[in-house]
Amino acid sequence: MSVQTFMKEDLRKAAQHQRGSWNSIQAIEENLQEGKYKEAMLSTVDLLNSIRELDRLAEKKVKQDELEYITQTFVNVMLKRR
Secondary structure (H helix, E strand, C coil), rough: CCCCCHHHHHHHHHHHHHHHHHHHHHHHHHHHHHCCCHHHHHHHHHHHHHHHHHHHHHHHHHHHHHHHHHHHHHHHHHHHHC
């Protein structure tokens, strides 16, 4: 997991979802090997939910970075006008 992908305050949550993703992948593999297809499908839903949350947290960071860039650009322009 890249710490630059997520906001500092979201790192713990992102790490939990990443671990959850790996646990879901392991559960999917085990359930498939054992022929437990419904359990494998449920683990697939868990995996998808964790990936969606990781994507949401990463997008939150992108938007924050864009806002900071725009704000800094605006400040620079205003300072040059003085």
